[in-house]
Amino acid sequence: MGISYEDFLDREYEPLASDLRCRFSIEPAADMSWADAAGRVASESSNGTWAELDVEGSVTDLSATAYEIDESAGIVEVAYPEALFEPGSMPQILSCIAGNIMGMKAVDRIRLLDCEWPAAVVDAFPGPQYGSAVKSEILDAGDRPALATVPKPKVGLSSEQHAEVGYEAWVGGVDLLKDDENLTDQSFNPFEDRLTESLAQRDRAESETGERKSYLLNVTAPGGEMLERVDLAAEHGCEFVMVDVVTTGWAAVQQVRQRCERHGLAIHAHRAMHAAFDRVPSHGVSMRVIAQIARLCGVDHIHTGTADLGKLENEDTVGINEWLRSDRHGLSDVLPVASGGLHPGLVPELLDRLGEEIMIQAGGGIHGHPDGTRAGARALRGAVEATQDGRPLEAASAEYPELATAVDKWGTATPR
Ligand SMILES: O=C(O)[C@H](O)COP(=O)(O)O
């Protein structure tokens, strides 16, 4: 029996509940009809190719089906049989739905916009250990946003300086100290020195404030080394680790998730490099899908943007956050992290747009405070308290003069 890419198109097909359904935007190549382009997408991402093939047996049971084409919207929907996928392997799934098709000439542009994950696929993944429960199970954030800061300059401080900044921020009112995405194990700030110094300052800040404080230690590293760093974090008493999930890759994230299960460690996902393929609206993989992948692989929090209030371009932060909280075959939820260019003056608008079930991360918006890190942390904490009490920021300036100073300096402006 011969199959060609036309066999991967069936507008009458009704997807099965067990199918993985993917929504793509495409721009067919000039010499390709929409039908042919849709067939090629389904073919190349499952088990076909450009040439006609002579096949025997049930190999077509693994073929994807392009079942909907909306030319005016530029949308193609493709259904994938669950048997195509290796259970629990995110790399293999992405090699199907976001692999060769991203570069094939049959389309000028293609973007994976959204996935509808069936239980058959989801059940093979662990999902998050804690999710938003970190706020009450590990921290004392309760019903307010969890607050985090990352020392700035992002790299260059010594381990001692890094830990001292952490102490100032913790006693100023943040819950979490975070390593920056490119701080790992460099000569000026060795991993284990930073770990021990920061935890010592954490213990000091906890005893002074009476609040639980924690540290998002960046364990990003080549394979086995990263797992050793997870073990070290656990040995020293960390409650979290941080991973740059895009630069390490999803197989590595899955390994870290397995290791963190053993230690009861929560995972903070930084998404550095995501914009390499989700910023251009007509091509790549959407941040929505990246967030879905991260939830299945089992991160507890992930950066999803600031609803355009910060320094970084964002796509649909509100919609992505809603998905991360939605019920997906029993998966734990994920706590969205708003970060990038935030400062106390932006808190009212940020909470109005994203709600309070988030983590707010501010680096420059704390350490750039005219009166230093501790004042910056107090200003952020005061801005959250005032906003949750329904008071304007000015009304909190008596209790939090540091907040008034921050608002004088930055107002409610969105930085570039
Ligand atoms: O890693 C991050 O989230 C950013 O470095 C935040 O830094 P900023 O608050 O100074 O933009």
Ligand SMILES: [Mg+2]
């Ligand atoms: Mg950063």
